[in-house]
Amino acid sequence: xxxxxxxxxxxxxxxxxxxxxxxxxxxxxxxxxxxxxxxxxxxxxxxxxxxxxxxxxxxxxxxxxxxxxxxxxxxxxxxxxxxxxxxxxxxxxxxxxxxxxxxxxxxxxxxxxxxxxxxxxxxxxxxxxxxxxxxxxxxxxxxxxxxxxxxxxxxxxxxxxxxxxxxxxxxxxxxxxxxxxxxxxxxxxxxxxxxxxxxxxxxxxxxxxxxxxxxxxxxxxxxxxxxxxxxxxxxxxxxxxxxxxxxxxxxxxxxxxxxxxxxxxxxxxxxxxxxxxxxxxxxxxxxxxxxxxxxxxxxxxxxxxxxxxxxxxxxxxxxxxxxxxxxxxxxxxxxxxxxxxxxxxxxxxxxxxxxxxxxxxxxxxxxxxxxxxxxxxxxxxxxxxxxxxxxxxxxxxxxxxxxxxxxxxxxxxxxxxxxxxxxxxxxxxxxx
Amino acid sequence: xxxxxxxxxxxxxxxxxxxxxxxxxxxxxxxxxxxxxxxxxxxxxxxxxxxxxxxxxxxxxxxxxxxxxxxxxxxxxxxxxxxxxxxxxxxxxxxxxxxxxxxxxxxxxxxxxxxxxxxxxxxxxxxxxxxxxxxxxxxxxxxxxxxxxxxxxxxxxxxxxxxxxxxxxxxxxxxxxxxxxxxxxxxxxxxxxxxxxxxxxxxxxxxxxxxxxxxxxxxxxxxxxxxxxxxxxxxxxxxxxxxxxxxxxxxxxxxxxxxxxxxxxxxxxxxxxxxxxxxxxxxxxxxxxxxxxxxxxxxxxxxxxxxxxxxxxxxxxxxxxxxxxxxxxxxxxxxxxxxxxxxxxxxxxxxxxxxxxxxxxxxxxxxxxxxxxxxxxxxxxxxxxxxxxxxxxxxxxxxxxxxxxxxxxxxxxxxxxxxxxxxxxxxxxxxx
Numbered sequence: 001x002x003x004x005x006x007x008x009x010x011x012x013x014x015x016x017x018x019x020x021x022x023x024x025x026x027x028x029x030x031x032x033x034x035x036x037x038x039x040x041x042x043x044x045x046x047x048x049x050x051x052x053x054x055x056x057x058x059x060x061x062x063x064x065x066x067x068x069x070x071x072x073x074x075x076x077x078x079x080x081x082x083x084x085x086x087x088x089x090x091x092x093x094x095x096x097x098x099x100x101x102x103x104x105x106x107x108x109x110x111x112x113x114x115x116x117x118x119x120x121x122x123x124x125x126x127x128x129x130x131x132x133x134x135x136x137x138x139x140x141x142x143x144x145x146x147x148x149x150x151x152x153x154x155x156x157x158x159x160x161x162x163x164x165x166x167x168x169x170x171x172x173x174x175x176x177x178x179x180x181x182x183x184x185x186x187x188x189x190x191x192x193x194x195x196x197x198x199x200x201x202x203x204x205x206x207x208x209x210x211x212x213x214x215x216x217x218x219x220x221x222x223x224x225x226x227x228x229x230x231x232x233x234x235x236x237x238x239x240x241x242x243x244x245x246x247x248x249x250x251x252x253x254x255x256x257x258x259x260x261x262x263x264x265x266x267x268x269x270x271x272x273x274x275x276x277x278x279x280x281x282x283x284x285x286x287x288x289x290x291x292x293x294x295x296x297x298x299x300x301x302x303x304x305x306x307x308x309x310x311x312x313x314x315x316x317x318x319x320x321x322x323x324x325x326x327x328x329x330x331x332x333x334x335x336x337x338x339x340x341x342x343x344x345x346x347x348x349x350x351x352x353x354x355x356x357x358x359x360x361x362x363x364x365x366x367x368x369x370x371x372x373x374x375x376x377x378x379x380x381x382x383x384x385x386x387x388x389x390x391x392x393x394x395x396x397x398x399x400x401x402x403x404x405x406x407x408x409x410x411x412x413x414x415x416x417x418x419x420x421x422x423x424x425x426x427x428x429x430x431x432x
Numbered sequence: 433x434x435x436x437x438x439x440x441x442x443x444x445x446x447x448x449x450x451x452x453x454x455x456x457x458x459x460x461x462x463x464x465x466x467x468x469x470x471x472x473x474x475x476x477x478x479x480x481x482x483x484x485x486x487x488x489x490x491x492x493x494x495x496x497x498x499x500x501x502x503x504x505x506x507x508x509x510x511x512x513x514x515x516x517x518x519x520x521x522x523x524x525x526x527x528x529x530x531x532x533x534x535x536x537x538x539x540x541x542x543x544x545x546x547x548x549x550x551x552x553x554x555x556x557x558x559x560x561x562x563x564x565x566x567x568x569x570x571x572x573x574x575x576x577x578x579x580x581x582x583x584x585x586x587x588x589x590x591x592x593x594x595x596x597x598x599x600x601x602x603x604x605x606x607x608x609x610x611x612x613x614x615x616x617x618x619x620x621x622x623x624x625x626x627x628x629x630x631x632x633x634x635x636x637x638x639x640x641x642x643x644x645x646x647x648x649x650x651x652x653x654x655x656x657x658x659x660x661x662x663x664x665x666x667x668x669x670x671x672x673x674x675x676x677x678x679x680x681x682x683x684x685x686x687x688x689x690x691x692x693x694x695x696x697x698x699x700x701x702x703x704x705x706x707x708x709x710x711x712x713x714x715x716x717x718x719x720x721x722x723x724x725x726x727x728x729x730x731x732x733x734x735x736x737x738x739x740x741x742x743x744x745x746x747x748x749x750x751x752x753x754x755x756x757x758x759x760x761x762x763x764x765x766x767x768x769x770x771x772x773x774x775x776x777x778x779x780x781x782x783x784x785x786x787x788x789x790x791x792x793x794x795x796x797x798x799x800x801x802x803x804x805x806x807x808x809x810x811x812x813x814x815x816x817x818x819x820x821x822x823x824x825x826x827x828x829x830x831x832x833x834x835x836x837x838x839x840x841x842x843x844x845x846x847x848x849x850x851x852x853x854x855x856x857x858x859x860x861x862x863x864x
Contacts, residue, residue: 147748316579330762
């Protein structure tokens, strides 16, 4: 009979501190829920001489992570990044410890290595906190929907960019100013690249796609566009047409057709979302994820996608699950990659588009523009003249669903027309 | 090594048929996800001579449920009601089978008996489909939030009443007509009592409270008010004040105070929800549940709360989880009731109220009305004169948070005042 489950923490930043707080202050609850005492046996940090939250007992801190993981049943990795996190996780597993991690970068880049090590060692790998912070998302997709077929996941998975876009929509500020505001409020890092360029969202998309479609999808296979090209004009036009711009992670199963078998497309990009869609109402740094499955239909999960305290809740939930496994000698789900679907490029994505063009303001222009769409088989839903400026007019064209490759070819053709002065913006339209 | 997991189905109504369809058509997916073949070995029904969906092979149907459960690893109970479902589940467990059920009535009334039998037999008891249909809710509360402390669950858990109230709000129809519409659309039963009187929601509230607070809460301990007293006047006044009326299930942890230790209050009743709250936007037969936890903060889960196909998704997800346990020789979580908190009555609930009164239209009336609230320590937030009708006027009083007992005493005092002609309605205000 196991009467204590030993937990080691690697990294004591914001999430680490809050996780330690939960483990150290909820001891009675955790023991009752697990059926054994859950003991935080140590916290590995690079230096002993850093001022820490008073909840952290000084004697728990060690710089010797190898010694620490050797005496743990569960290792929580909250260091982030690929190395040294990967080395630490692999060593922990080879010592027989299960691992809880929030490391989306490592999972997105090299998840299969971690899964293989977990399988070889007979231990668990859990990572609820890697996507959607406190929101239960990994567990529902990997367990609750295991009897169903997921067709699409569509979500706001990066709080920083959602805050920035929300700020732009609310105040009319441009991107640079909104990013500064986000930094001042603590919602963006000093170097915001990982967020605004969509790297963070792409890693999460890879993780969700892998689980949803039982296929290995790495971050490198995710089409990624950040929000840096989004202008205050785009934001204003979105509002004018009853939309809001969100950075979305979209992973979807494309159907088999006469042209060939379907596959998976995973993409991260800014998109127009109709105001009537529940994702449009997700404000500030919140996250929300739509999951569509054949039998379940549409499901939405909403909550705080980041922050030390909410993320620590997800981490500690995983610790409890694994601790129960330690007590009962059981295991959670392993990697599921049997479907092994082809991962397609952005060219094969099928969605709707809004194209904003500056054209010459004279008769016959619309016919030429419409012909460019028709040539590539892209069907137009609406055209609207956005503004006339002397010799020029701005056109807003919204298409029906079309392949991304066809839309890209259309845009190339449009760019070559004499009557088209400039293609001002191209945005995908989702959630209609 | 287990190479087949045998599943028996008890009951072949709408959910049973759709569950059978998933089990019979997703065989390859299920085998890959479980690591063993999942075989539907039989379906127990009262009669062999009923026309069934062509997906159901005639040879799977049997009237001998005892023989059927004796050769199953997993028994899915979709008969509903207390008996004979309970007898069947207990017999299945004593034969060593794990059980998946969607039976909220039985779980709410006698869950502990089922849990005790599961524990004695060393088998699993899963019931994701009992609350919120397709929405993953049981698993997130019982597993994902196991490292956190849930403080409150607030949700729309009955699709029929949500459809009826939505219909009343949209068309101005009265309750009787809206119920008829719901019946015509297939959203309400011929006898709608279980839904409109709140019995269904109360059972779900009991299940959620038990899980969220690690305490046994039976349906009998849930304060229950249905929607039958909701008038089109109430609905119109809700809209007028920026609210919508929803039938809510609320289970919450009341704080320890100087007056005594806190406990749990579980209640089901119509409530005013501000239009700005995400629950206000839940239309038709959809369900949505807010869960508030100390560390995670607010979480929302949204989706189809009923219907054969969505519910079958939840049932089959549970089957996959248990089938994995059968393959790996492991177990899911057992009953968690260690907290054993006192379950308090409605008198101890603390919330806000909107009281609509018909009063004499003369000077000094408001002072008397306000004094009635003050006498019982209920603080008024706003007063609005709703309509003057000759000698009478209607007052709309919204309070700050107060104990339900204090509000009830206030209403009794108001009823005794000469100047109060009638207390037209009292509605709780939630989600502010």
